[in-house]
Amino acid sequence: MTAIKHALQRDIFTPNDERLLGIVNVCKAGKKKKNCFLCATVTTERPVQVKVVKVKKSDKGDFYKRQQTWELRDLTQVDAKDASKENPEFDLHFEKVYRWLASSTAEKNSFISCIWKLNQRYLRKKVEFVNVSAQLLEELPKAEESVPSDESQSVAGGDEDALDDYQELSTREETDIESMMEMCEYAISNAEAFAEQLSKELQVLDGANIQSIMASEKQVNILMQLLDEALAEEMLQSVKEQMDQISQSNRLIQISNTNNGKLLDEIQFLVNYMDLSKGHIKALQDGDLTSPKGIEACINASEALLQCMNVALRPGHDKLMAVTQQQLLFADLRDTFARRLTNHLNNVLFVQYSTICGLPFTVIQGHDQSSTLSQHTAELTLPKHNPLHRDLLRYAKLMEWLKNTHREKYEGLSRTYVDYMSRLYEREIKDFFEVAKIKMAGTTKEAKGKFATLPRKESALKQETESLHGSSGKLTGSTSSLNKLTVQGSNSRRSQSSSLLDMGNMSASDLDVADRTKFDKIFEQVLSELEPLCLAEQDFISKFFKLQQHPTITPPLAQNIDTPCPQSEKDMVRLMMNKIFQSIETELNSLIALGDKIDSFNSLYMLVKMSHHVWTAENVDPASYLSTTLGNVLVTVKRNFDKCISGQIRQMEEVKISKKSKVGILLFVTGFEEFAELAETIFRNAERRGDLDKAYVKLIRAVFMNVEKVASESQKTPRDVVMMENFHHIFSTLSRLKISCLDAERREAKHKYTDHLQSYVINSLGQPLEKLNHFFEGVEARVAQGVREEEVSYQLAFNKQELRKVIKEYPGKEVKKGLDNLYKKVDKHLCEEESLLQVVWHSMQDEFIRQYKHFEDLIGRCYPGSGITMEFTIQDMLEYFSSIAQSH
Known part of the structure; x- marks a missing residue:
């Protein structure tokens, strides 16, 4: 945008004796985007005229041209649309309303600010600004307010416009300023006195300027008369020379006034931003760092010192002796206060801290x-x-x-x-x-x-x-x-550690x-x-x-x-x-x-x-x-x-069983139960539940594996009993605790318990009616060989007489005796804590009845009408099993 601004100034406004102060890239709101520029300008000649100029590129795009011009005095209202939110749209009310869309909100705000400043300075009739934030309208620089209103300075503010007004000092002016500063020895040491003297001299120059202008008006009148005479006497050449002299004199006066004003601004800037009050200096040098009021004063003084040290100096300021002296003063104050503050905190505050804590x-x-x-x-x-x-x-x-x-x-x-x-x-x-x-x-x-x-x-x-x-x-x-x-x-605790094995005891x-x-x-x-x-x-x-x-x-x-x-x-x-x-x-x-x-x-x-x-x-x-x-x-x-967890698993693997006593419920099985009960209590609603679930899986797999290992190594207790009792205990534990991650293991434990219970019942019950079993196995073999069932009784080895002979060997009294011995045998195998004796005994009863019904079925099919029956009935068997269980 800066390059465009300089190009417009050079090509369009300088030839027309105008100065470009504000610019914004816009297009008409609501229409196809055809970008152009709105420019705020002032004329360099008096009386100053303020205009808003619409500029756009030519159709070929190789140069800019003026398209439309409005006088600022014809502007009645500026509408920024929204004062609180960023909005690139704005309206300008001349003889009609022009609606614009800026390329950015920042450009729009800068342009509206420029219009406001021009309106404040040059127009008696004030333009109405609508939906514009008060902050934006108050950003007129202080430096601008100090410049006389009759000077044609930049109203946009800022260093860039100020540089546009800069005029190089002539040799004579440089000599005059040096002479003046030599005459005033206090120009460097007392900037305020020097600035006051310059201000007085500037007023004198302004008066001389006014007198010169008034004298020039009289000369102009005389010249006009002379022109009339020169027309007749061909003296126009002398008139031209006099006019040139008047113009040169006015220009030099204007340059001198401008340079004096800028010099005054520079001095005022240094006085405003590089001066530290005596109160702040005293607070930094010996302010009280123990009381709240003293601390507050030191804080304010240190912040003021930091602002003075961080002020952005303009080019050339660092070469002034007064600036150098102030910077040395600030550095000395900074070092002094930093040393005082550090010593105070080290030697006092930390001592008080130790006292607060009750320690010297x-x-x-x-x-x-x-x-x-x-x-x-x-x-x-x-x-x-x-x-x-x-x-x-x-x-x-x-x-x-x-x-x-x-x-x-x-x-x-x-x-x-x-x-x-x-x-x-x-x-x-x-x-x-x-x-x-x-x-x-x-x-x-x-x-x-x-x-x-x-x-x-x-x-x-x-x-x-x-x-x-x-x-x-x-x-x-x-x-x-x-x-x-x-x-x-x-x-000592370790010797009785809470391992899965020891916990069983x-x-x-x-x-x-x-x-x-x-x-x-x-x-x-x-x-x-x-x-x-x-x-x-x-x-x-x-x-x-x-x-x-x-x-x-x-x-x-x-x-x-x-x-x-x-x-x-x-x-x-x-x-x-x-x-x-x-x-x-x-x-x-x-x-x-x-x-x-x-x-x-x-x-x-x-x-x-x-x-x-x-x-x-x-x-x-x-x-x-x-x-x-x-x-x-x-x-x-x-x-x-x-x-x-690994230690529990290792101890499971190292478990040894006694060869002389029955196994019962293994220590690590009851240990796992108690571990799970404890863990479920501890890990209820815990963030690391996943770690426990993983440990559960490791432990239960180790329990399963080592139960099978112990069952295989057991000599006193049948393998099926070890498996049945321990997996029944595991199944009961998992069912009671309802550990969701072990649902599969719970079902597996139930399956193992059921299988080994059935296996133990069959193996332990065996063939209580052994000869009957052998007899009917032979009958089934003949049938399997192709002999018809009703013809089996004609086989010599399996005739009715042989069947009656075998049945007589198993009266009810002998059957009950055999069952009583079986009950004692089962009682020796099973442990008391699991209480599975009645479960096993009931299963044996069911198996015995199943065998009995199978024999009756074979008699009915292979020996029809023979009238042969067993010497005891199912009801007899139920009484046998019940009385045996009650007697023990």
Whole structure:
């Protein structure tokens, strides 16, 4: 657009003695887009005429031409359509309404602003501006207001138009200005006095200019008379020379006035933007940094100083001695206040901080101080630092100023804060986790029993615990002792570990449910204390050190921390948090290891709790230090959980059974049941339910495989009994717990139980009527060979006489005796806890009746009309089975 503007000025308006002040690329609204330009111009001659000119390219497109011109005085209304939203449409009301669509809202606003300024300056009749924001109509530069209204200066404002008015000083003018500045020795040291003198001289020049103009009017009248005479006397040449002299004189006066005005503007600019009040200087040099009023004064003074230092100087300003002196003054004030602010925060605020926390400031130098552990032992809480954060945040704006003006001191203060806080937090967190470990180690009865048998006895343990409440020097010794206690206690616990095998020997009370619940509460308390502590510190760091404003910065701590330089302020915050809380991840992993040693099933509680806190931290800020740290620790917890599952599977594989006793329900089968009951309670509505489902599948497959392995190796108990009882127990467990991911395994367990029950019944029942079975097997064989069923009785070996002989060998008394022996045999095979004896006995009854009916059917088909029947009936058999079951 700038190139187009210069081309239009050169080709169209300069030849017509006009100056182009505003331009907008438009097309008529609602019609086919034929772009043209609306130009706001003023004439260079007086009286000034203001016009709106429509310019468009020629049909060939090689030059521009004027198409239509309107006088600004004929404009009655400017309608911008919408004052609150961006809209490129606008209307100009002349003798009729012209509707335009600008190429952009910015161009439209710039053009309307130019029209408003021209209207304000040159027209008595004011144009009505509709739907134009008040802010747009108030953007007339101050510099323009100071220029006399009778000067033909640019009304558009800005440096570009000002450059159009620039006139080079003649040699004589340069000599005059230098002489004038030499006469005024204070021109550099006292710019205001020099500007005042120039203003007075400018007024004198204006008066001389007016007198010259008035004198010129008299001369013009004389010249007009002379022209009349010259027409007769051929003296036109002398008239031309006089006119040229008058024109040259007026032009030189106008140039001088313009240059003097611009010089005054430059001086006024420097005075306005490079002057700092005495009150601000005093606040920077010795303002009170302890009271709220003093801090506010220092904040205002520092902001004013920053504005003076950041002012955009125009070309040539940096060569002025007064400007150089002011810049040196500003630099000295900046360094003085930065040094004073840094010393104050280092020597006073951090000392007050240590006092708020109940610790002498010498903790910074690493001296032994009284531990804060005793203050928080009972409730297992971490000290809160909100009062200190609140006090320090009063200086947040000053820290931002320090960051923008004196980076070195800002970085030094950041390093000092990080170093101090890392020492303080390391001490508090170490004490906090020591208490948590003591409470955690005391949750198990086994650990307590083991402690009682240690050589140091209970009094030694008490003394060790009391040493934790003493100085930090004793704290180191207590750590190793605690580790010894917890390891020995955990080894005792490990010897009675809550594995799937060992759990089978325990009752529900032996599982230490109360201890596990207590462990869960302790672990949750630890995470609940760490979470607000880290979030509060991170929020404070972001606000106090102003690390959330820009996308990239230079890291202040890169030389102090052996990590790659951060690329953003978020990296900077995370780097500071890593340094301050460098012990949290180590302490958490140590606590997790202790919990796993105490009871491997604690990994279930830790997985659920840690997952929930990671999920919560990620919702607050996925890139926060807390989210990252807990995520790293979660990996360790998940690894312990997987190790717990693998350990249960390994113990299943290593199980050995006694050769002299029946198997019954295997330990790892009941162990899986109790594991599932515990896990379902822990993982109810948990985020990591998928991990448990995967573990379930691994465990149940291992249970299936090892049940079959034990059943195959069993010598005392039949394989079918081992399979039947254990898969019945598994099926009952899965049906009761309703674990959806194990539906397929539940159906498989039922199928295995049913198959092995039937197999055991058939194999155990065998052929209670053995000779009858052999006899009828022979009958069926003859039929299979082609002998007709009604002719079987004519076979010598299978005639009616032989059948009666076999039936007589099985009276009811013998049958009942055989069934009684069978019941005793089954009772020896089955275990009491599964209570399957009656189920098996009922199945045997059904199988026996089935065989009986099969025999009767063969007699009816192969020996019709013989009248041969068994010596006992089905009703007799039902009584036999019932009486045998009741008698035992």
